[in-house]
Amino acid sequence: MTDIIRLTAADTAAKIATGELTAVQVAEAHLARIEAVDEKVHAFLHVDREGALEQARAVDAKRERGEPLGPLAGVPIALKDLFTTEGIPTTVGSKILEGWIPPYDATVTRRLKEAGLVVLGKTNMDEFAMGSSTENSAYGPTGNPWDLTRVPGGSGGGSSAAIASYQAPLAMGTDTGGSIRQPAAVTGTVGVKPTYGGVSRYGMVAFSSSLDQGGPCARTVLDAALLHEAIGGHDPLDSTSIDAPVPPVVEAARSGSVEGMRVGVVKQFRGEGYQAGVVQRFDESVELLRELGAEVVEVDCPSFDLALSAYYLIAPSECSSNLARFDAMRYGLRVGDDGTRSAEEVTALTRAAGFGDEVKRRVMLGTYALSSGYYDAYYGSAQKVRTLIARDFERVFEQADVLVSPTTPTTAFAIGERADDPMAMYLADLCTIPANLAGNAAMSLPCGLAPEDGLPVGLQIIAPAMRDERLYKVGAAVEAAFVERWGHPLLEEAPSL
Amino acid sequence: MTATTDLVPYEEALASYDPVMGLEVHVELGTRTKMFCGCSTELGAPPNSQTCPTCLGLPGALPVMNATGVESAIRIGLALHCEIAEWCRFARKNYFYPDMPKNFQTSQYDEPIAFNGYLDVQLEDGTTFRVEIERAHMEEDTGKSTHVGGATGRIHGASHSLLDYNRAGIPLIEIVTKPIVGAGERAPEVARAYVAELRELIRALGVSEARMEMGQMRCDVNLSLMPKGGDKFGTRSETKNVNSLRSVERAARFEIQRHAAVLRSGATVVQETRHFHEDDGSTTSGRVKEEAEDYRYFPEPDLVPVAPSRAWVDELRGSLPELPLQRRNRLREQWGVSAHDMQSILNAGAIEPIVATIEAGADSAAARKWWMGELARHANEAGVEPGALPISPEQVARVAVLVKEGSLNDKLARQVIEGVLAGEGGPDEVVEKRGLKVVSDEGALAAAVEEAIAGNAAIADKIRGGKVAAAGALVGAVMKATRGQADAARVKELILQKLGVGES
Amino acid sequence: MPGITREEVAHLARLARLELKPEELDHFAGQLDDIINAVARVSDVADQDVPPTSHPLPLTNVMRPDEVRPSLTPQQALSGAPAEEQQRFKVPQILGEE
Numbered sequence A: 001m002t003d004i005i006r007l008t009a010a011d012t013a014a015k016i017a018t019g020e021l022t023a024v025q026v027a028e029a030h031l032a033r034i035e036a037v038d039e040k041v042h043a044f045l046h047v048d049r050e051g052a053l054e055q056a057r058a059v060d061a062k063r064e065r066g067e068p069l070g071p072l073a074g075v076p077i078a079l080k081d082l083f084t085t086e087g088i089p090t091t092v093g094s095k096i097l098e099g100w101i102p103p104y105d106a107t108v109t110r111r112l113k114e115a116g117l118v119v120l121g122k123t124n125m126d127e128f129a130m131g132s133s134t135e136n137s138a139y140g141p142t143g144n145p146w147d148l149t150r151v152p153g154g155s156g157g158g159s160s161a162a163i164a165s166y167q168a169p170l171a172m173g174t175d176t177g178g179s180i181r182q183p184a185a186v187t188g189t190v191g192v193k194p195t196y197g198g199v200s201r202y203g204m205v206a207f208s209s210s211l212d213q214g215g216p217c218a219r220t221v222l223d224a225a226l227l228h229e230a231i232g233g234h235d236p237l238d239s240t241s242i243d244a245p246v247p248p249v250v251e252a253a254r255s256g257s258v259e260g261m262r263v264g265v266v267k268q269f270r271g272e273g274y275q276a277g278v279v280q281r282f283d284e285s286v287e288l289l290r291e292l293g294a295e296v297v298e299v300d301c302p303s304f305d306l307a308l309s310a311y312y313l314i315a316p317s318e319c320s321s322n323l324a325r326f327d328a329m330r331y332g333l334r335v336g337d338d339g340t341r342s343a344e345e346v347t348a349l350t351r352a353a354g355f356g357d358e359v360k361r362r363v364m365l366g367t368y369a370l371s372s373g374y375y376d377a378y379y380g381s382a383q384k385v386r387t388l389i390a391r392d393f394e395r396v397f398e399q400a401d402v403l404v405s406p407t408t409p410t411t412a413f414a415i416g417e418r419a420d421d422p423m424a425m426y427l428a429d430l431c432t433i434p435a436n437l438a439g440n441a442a443m444s445l446p447c448g449l450a451p452e453d454g455l456p457v458g459l460q461i462i463a464p465a466m467r468d469e470r471l472y473k474v475g476a477a478v479e480a481a482f483v484e485r486w487g488h489p490l491l492e493e494a495p496s497l
Numbered sequence B: 001m002t003a004t005t006d007l008v009p010y011e012e013a014l015a016s017y018d019p020v021m022g023l024e025v026h027v028e029l030g031t032r033t034k035m036f037c038g039c040s041t042e043l044g045a046p047p048n049s050q051t052c053p054t055c056l057g058l059p060g061a062l063p064v065m066n067a068t069g070v071e072s073a074i075r076i077g078l079a080l081h082c083e084i085a086e087w088c089r090f091a092r093k094n095y096f097y098p099d100m101p102k103n104f105q106t107s108q109y110d111e112p113i114a115f116n117g118y119l120d121v122q123l124e125d126g127t128t129f130r131v132e133i134e135r136a137h138m139e140e141d142t143g144k145s146t147h148v149g150g151a152t153g154r155i156h157g158a159s160h161s162l163l164d165y166n167r168a169g170i171p172l173i174e175i176v177t178k179p180i181v182g183a184g185e186r187a188p189e190v191a192r193a194y195v196a197e198l199r200e201l202i203r204a205l206g207v208s209e210a211r212m213e214m215g216q217m218r219c220d221v222n223l224s225l226m227p228k229g230g231d232k233f234g235t236r237s238e239t240k241n242v243n244s245l246r247s248v249e250r251a252a253r254f255e256i257q258r259h260a261a262v263l264r265s266g267a268t269v270v271q272e273t274r275h276f277h278e279d280d281g282s283t284t285s286g287r288v289k290e291e292a293e294d295y296r297y298f299p300e301p302d303l304v305p306v307a308p309s310r311a312w313v314d315e316l317r318g319s320l321p322e323l324p325l326q327r328r329n330r331l332r333e334q335w336g337v338s339a340h341d342m343q344s345i346l347n348a349g350a351i352e353p354i355v356a357t358i359e360a361g362a363d364s365a366a367a368r369k370w371w372m373g374e375l376a377r378h379a380n381e382a383g384v385e386p387g388a389l390p391i392s393p394e395q396v397a398r399v400a401v402l403v404k405e406g407s408l409n410d411k412l413a414r415q416v417i418e419g420v421l422a423g424e425g426g427p428d429e430v431v432e433k434r435g436l437k438v439v440s441d442e443g444a445l446a447a448a449v450e451e452a453i454a455g456n457a458a459i460a461d462k463i464r465g466g467k468v469a470a471a472g473a474l475v476g477a478v479m480k481a482t483r484g485q486a487d488a489a490r491v492k493e494l495i496l497q498k499l500g501v502g503e504s
Numbered sequence C: 001m002p003g004i005t006r007e008e009v010a011h012l013a014r015l016a017r018l019e020l021k022p023e024e025l026d027h028f029a030g031q032l033d034d035i036i037n038a039v040a041r042v043s044d045v046a047d048q049d050v051p052p053t054s055h056p057l058p059l060t061n062v063m064r065p066d067e068v069r070p071s072l073t074p075q076q077a078l079s080g081a082p083a084e085e086q087q088r089f090k091v092p093q094i095l096g097e098e
Ligand SMILES: [Mg+2]
Pocket: B107, B139, B174
């Protein structure tokens, strides 16, 4: 059984297609693994044992009938708990939605089901995806499988921890400022933020609408590509969805190469605040790219220095509005309705009780940034910064085909270490945010362990919007070279749970 | 509910101040689906049966614009002689209210789809007044709340409220005028005429039925006074949801008198929202807000900008129907009626039925006579527009034709109309069933005339003696004998003939 | 840059419908002040002649035809309601405009 859980998604699907394994066997192996280790990791908020087995049986039946199976049919997957799932609780890591069972499926959920993937359950996350450590979940933190006293990153720490601890080969995340890539980096896994509009946001509980993007979490670049292809593509229910075919990501992942490519190293992403071991592994990665035939150039993106600030105005502003609907009237928690209080009072009491501190902070920050008298200085200026960042990207993508940087300035920090220091926490997303602001595609993949603490370091690759395939082309080449150098995938060095 | 409010007599108020008005009209579009989701807009459905994740504001749901909603907005803008934005966005208007599922209204803020236009309206005396349009923008309606436990469903004293979101998300167009100055004492009349003209326009475009009694068209009246001869606007009041033409006029009039009283007493007018009361035509202060509204508008990130191509806009411009005022002027000339009469026809909502009746073969005088007389009375009694009566223009035209042919007289025609309205069938069927044909059998008529002469010898002698006017009494007798089914003119003719008197 | 006062936090909390306790007001005032001070640098570009970006991709005119799609059933619509009555969402008394 342990072998099943260590298979890649691609191999699992192949074995199910040939009948070497059944989807039910695969689902059972993962459910058993969850049973065995999730008490320690706490990656899941909800496990849908019955639903998963039912989906698995359907795939097996389909195979027996000789019907064609999709490239990921029968492969288990875990969903970050902000994708709506009809009939299955969706909490967004918040008390305010405790027990809410959506009456509809997100487009991503629907596509996964249609592609025959087996949904194991919903994973832990920072409340409303606000955070970089998953400590802001109302349901308790998730441990990093490399060291359970450390955070798995956030906001999608549950998804990354689930795949890093072999509880699922694939998971869905969402990335607003780095919430797929940063957890991938600190758990030694692969995470991709597709081009904004590349994956439907319909049914993804919104944090910051103009930044949010759903994307794949996996253990290999190819697995991420297969998942990307399954969830990507135009959705008429999402006005911001790109009406064009999914970039050829699987093909790119199967033919990894950097030969002749120009790789830009962003000057701004190093220096103070960057852990020495992170910088060391990053520099080695750049060296590797050169060895593999890439032309490395340094690029200058001066406006990136303002990215974090712009992000912490735009995301809170949009969230202050997006989260207004949680008012105790139509769904979710209701507090203080004793027959004497007004709707207004009940709303205010419910939101005070149902939202955690980080959510309250950002909602108030956003309310401030949008309020009359401050709009131009804060929200308005932040949107201008966004233009400057997009222009920087545009300019440097004339000099380079992809950009690279460390995904996050440090390796996984200890649970509780930054809990009372919001600004320190925000720094975790320093390198990931520009791609969200401009809508670019970006990936994080493992590039080794930091010598000083033995924890994973992530390499970030950024591609122009709608050129997601370049991430996979470069990512697959780097991954293959590292695995060859290390003799095995990095995750095999993680302690067994 | 109405607090006693000091008022200055209207003429006195106008002697000292010039009213400045701003009118904001919300029109619910008659699209098949809501503005941002595919839910039906059909009226009368069971509560919460026309809702989906999007219009319920469920977590994760997203909006997508209704193309017909955008097209209707542009057509309204063009008909109001507005410029159409080359590029504009939706914005979120943030405020909490339980009837608004997302706690923000998807609206437009500083980038309306249409702006800088005007609408000419005609006043009772036939003069034209130009109302300048500031903007027309797209937004969405709210759900509907029912208040339980208080007196007569009012919010005040209610123990709780019940919400139905079927209406939430139905497209609205908000049309805002520039300050209307210079109307003087006619300001209330201008307000009414403007809303009436706008309603005609909306209907002519076919974008909404704009029935005010159904809430498909709602008006807010903003009013302030400035000292006569001054040029600085005073503080305005905003009277919300004034939902009939008559109320618009009354609300403006009341506010003019109230503002004047406040100013005359040396106090200052409070900027506030006010509620209009149908019963006595007064307004009262709305809830005083502890804090100024701060809607924190920002561009709606879930929708992309609207950039109507000039080709599309030109195409829509080319397909606009004749505008109601032009059309009314044309019809007025064709029908040969006065401006005042035309205004009455407009106010009665009878233009379309009359036009259709003429098209169906009636002459214009007859069509007007029936729709503005008998049918207007019925409509009034039933509290509906004439066009909503259960009689078609074709049926009215048929009645008119029967009268013209002489098969019916006016009295019989009225009975036929009664029958049609009562659901007894079409005019010919009613004539048949009720036996309402004019007696045109000359033999029978002659017999009845003889009988009448024989029975009223004294009157007959008077007539023979030249008092032709006395013939009326004999005609009455014949009509009575034929149960009204004779052609009175023919009867008179026969009587005079019989008595050897020529009609002078 | 102006500091965020306790009163301002109270005002923001009212706008955002958050019933905060007195000690929370102080706590958040300090934190929000730190964050605002840190991010206020964006206003350095306020005077630059740069258009704002509200959407990461330059899409326009995404519309759907005016065609009815199936709605939820009232049961589904009300499935998450904290309280319901007569197939409607039952909510506490609404203070406000009549
Ligand atoms: Mg409005």
